[in-house]
Amino acid sequence: MRELTQENYYEDKAYLTNSRFKRYQQCQAKALAVDIGEWVEDRDETPLLLGNYVHSYFESPEAHEKFLAENGDKLLAKTGKNKGNLKSDFVIGDKMIESLKDDDGFNNLYHGYSDDDVQKEMIVFGEIEGVPVKGKLDSVNVSRGYFVDLKTMKSIYSDEWNAELRKRVPAAVNNILGFGYHGQLALYRELLKQMTGREFRPYIVAVSKENVPDRDILKIDEEWLEEGLNKLKSEIVGVWKVIQGEKEPEKCGRCDFCRSQKKLTGAIKLSDLIGE
Numbered sequence: 089m090r091e092l093t094q095e096n097y098y099e100d101k102a103y104l105t106n107s108r109f110k111r112y113q114q115c116q117a118k119a120l121a122v123d124i125g126e127w128v129e130d131r132d133e134t135p136l137l138l139g140n141y142v143h144s145y146f147e148s149p150e151a152h153e154k155f156l157a158e159n160g161d162k163l164l165a166k167t168g169k170n171k172g173n174l175k176s177d178f179v180i181g182d183k184m185i186e187s188l189k190d191d192d193g194f195n196n197l198y199h200g201y202s203d204d205d206v207q208k209e210m211i212v213f214g215e216i217e218g219v220p221v222k223g224k225l226d227s228v229n230v231s232r233g234y235f236v237d238l239k240t241m242k243s244i245y246s247d248e249w250n251a252e253l254r255k256r257v258p259a260a261v262n263n264i265l266g267f268g269y270h271g272q273l274a275l276y277r278e279l280l281k282q283m284t285g286r287e288f289r290p291y292i293v294a295v296s297k298e299n300v301p302d303r304d305i306l307k308i309d310e311e312w313l314e315e316g317l318n319k320l321k322s323e324i325v326g327v328w329k330v331i332q333g334e335k336e337p338e339k340c341g342r343c344d345f346c347r348s349q350k351k352l353t354g355a356i357k358l359s360d361l362i363g364e
């Protein structure tokens with residue numbers, strides 16, 4: 089395996105990442121079609137850009153400058169009365185940055201104290217069930233043995249229904265469980281352990297996209313970390329076999345890619361639809 093660097097990290101396909109794994113969990117057929125360039129994901133780029141806008145600011149002034157130089161025109165409104173100015177999403181981005189940048193609790197956690205060895209955008213890699221996996225960590229405090237992932241989300245505390253837990257929960261819960269962040273953090277902790285022999289504590293700094301952004305430091309309980317990692321371990325070998333061409337990809341039957349491939353072969357009973 090070649091060495092991973094900041095330059096080759098995103099083009100490298102020899103290692104699996106958590107987000108690529110998540111795509112295979114949702115639909116193997118679609119994820120494979122995306123990987124080999126047969127299907128182009130149709131999605132709004134704005135949430136990703138907003139995330140990177142906020143992340144690059146807290147990485148370093150140079151990283152933020154570079155992000156602005158590369159994406160500057162995408163941040164500006166092309167039409168309407170706001171034309172030529174920052175799109176409203178990124179005005180919120182500025183508010184999110186403002187809400188964190190002078191908060192001592194955040195700064196101490198994310199940037200560490202002056203003598204701490206803190207690494208931003210640290211690349212971690214290793215093996216899970218024999219599958220090569222890599223990740224990039226927002227901020228790792230090597231001196232104090234913890235790492236922080238900065239997450240932008242719609243809201244932290246707005247009340248939402250969670251079908252699996254069968255109860256109403258703060259939005260951050262749906263965000264974390266829905267995107268599998270608990271598994272992601274457990275994975276990063278495991279990769280850091282393989283690289284350093286040390287056990288790091290994971291934290292999430294959540295910041296909301298509300299007009300007045302909310303923020304909090306979240307800690308995932310040990311049992312949720314374990315559940316997340318166990319789920320990943322139980323599915324990763326199957327996913328890797330599909331990627332390696334050793335196994336046919338399964339179709340979810342419901343996503344845009346599967347719908348595009350659909351052929352009508354018979355009728356479906358209403359009672360079967362209700363039973364689903």
Ligand SMILES: [Zn+2]
Binds near residue numbers: 116341
């Ligand atoms: Zn599908």
